[in-house]
Amino acid sequence: MEDNQLDFTSLPILDYSLAHSLKKNEFLSQLRNALFHVGFLYIKNHPIPKELVTKIKSYSIQLFDLPTSEKLRIEICNSPHFLGYSKLDAEKTQGIDDHREQFDFGAEVPCTWKEGEPIYRRLKGPNQWPDEKYIPGFKEILLEYIKRMSDFSLEFIQLIASSLSLPPDSLNKFLDPYDKQMNRLKIVKYPPLNTLTLGSDGIVQGVGPHKDPWLTFLLQVNDVWGLQVQNHKGDWIDVPPIEGTFVVNIGLGIEAVTRGVAVATTHRVINPPPGLIPRISIPFFQMISYDTMLEPLDVPEDIIRQAPTSVVSDADTVYHERFYKNVGNAQILNRLSSHPDAGKRHYPELFAELENKN
Ligand SMILES: O=C(O)CCC(=O)C(=O)O
Numbered sequence: 001m002e003d004n005q006l007d008f009t010s011l012p013i014l015d016y017s018l019a020h021s022l023k024k025n026e027f028l029s030q031l032r033n034a035l036f037h038v039g040f041l042y043i044k045n046h047p048i049p050k051e052l053v054t055k056i057k058s059y060s061i062q063l064f065d066l067p068t069s070e071k072l073r074i075e076i077c078n079s080p081h082f083l084g085y086s087k088l089d090a091e092k093t094q095g096i097d098d099h100r101e102q103f104d105f106g107a108e109v110p111c112t113w114k115e116g117e118p119i120y121r122r123l124k125g126p127n128q129w130p131d132e133k134y135i136p137g138f139k140e141i142l143l144e145y146i147k148r149m150s151d152f153s154l155e156f157i158q159l160i161a162s163s164l165s166l167p168p169d170s171l172n173k174f175l176d177p178y179d180k181q182m183n184r185l186k187i188v189k190y191p192p193l194n195t196l197t198l199g200s201d202g203i204v205q206g207v208g209p210h211k212d213p214w215l216t217f218l219l220q221v222n223d224v225w226g227l228q229v230q231n232h233k234g235d236w237i238d239v240p241p242i243e244g245t246f247v248v249n250i251g252l253g254i255e256a257v258t259r260g261v262a263v264a265t266t267h268r269v270i271n272p273p274p275g276l277i278p279r280i281s282i283p284f285f286q287m288i289s290y291d292t293m294l295e296p297l298d299v300p301e302d303i304i305r306q307a308p309t310s311v312v313s314d315a316d317t318v319y320h321e322r323f324y325k326n327v328g329n330a331q332i333l334n335r336l337s338s339h340p341d342a343g344k345r346h347y348p349e350l351f352a353e354l355e356n357k358n
């Protein structure tokens, strides 16, 4: 599809079993097309065991039924690593409250940051866990899920590289060494709208338009729509849940190092309409190293020629510019502006600096 042809109106569905078969080239060609033209795709027949997906879905629903006191005990404002619980409307995108309730978790790593080192290294550190007595077995299953998703995402970036005629391990150098990687996920609940939630300005966003950092794998837990992706003309396209799939999307880092060939597509979530049940989802983020330099790879000329030339986006460009300059700084400033309470408490100087600039 050329840029001047019809823009996408749905997401491609790729069959992961082809990637490990004699049809691998067919898979790579479909992947390349998806990267060029959409930046988002569904993946079916993926390697995450069905039982694990069922368990994590079930826990994700139970998590929101924890007693309020237990949720508040592990609130994100306690954590310099921005891990834990966020109340409804506590997080912001582009300065507007996101009408969602969520838990942030990551691979369990110690905080090794020391005074004098770049401050963004302090983003890495241990989780805040809900007490086992309320949700037995959750921690073990969540960590297993993160481990499996981490391995899957490592396999996936090799396929992305191969699809762009790059050596398979080309993207790995932008990640931390395996045992130091701290991939993260969110477990999110978007309540349905009601007349009270419609603010005076009329804007209600589940999560506002944005681009992700590197590579994301989204599990849509129930059959409630809400995710929308902006096509290159600027129209919003629905991404309905499809049982047995993940939605995979490219973020800023991969876009930058592939010279814009793999597109970081803008997306948002709108809350379910009144009367519906809440939408629950689990985005898993493979994290780029905070210390990395976004040096572009030697993408072959014939691949670069096929890349899109212009893409409309409603996402915030301040974060993007910071990201291209220094990934770690962009990440911490993004966390500070999306969670001002935690920011003020743990990074008072940096927070004050940010306030003065705005
Ligand atoms: O919850 C979703 O469907 C997507 C969330 C998302 O885009 C994000 O948290 O980055």
Ligand SMILES: [Fe+2]
Binding pocket: 210, 211, 212, 216, 267, 283
């Ligand atoms: Fe996202």
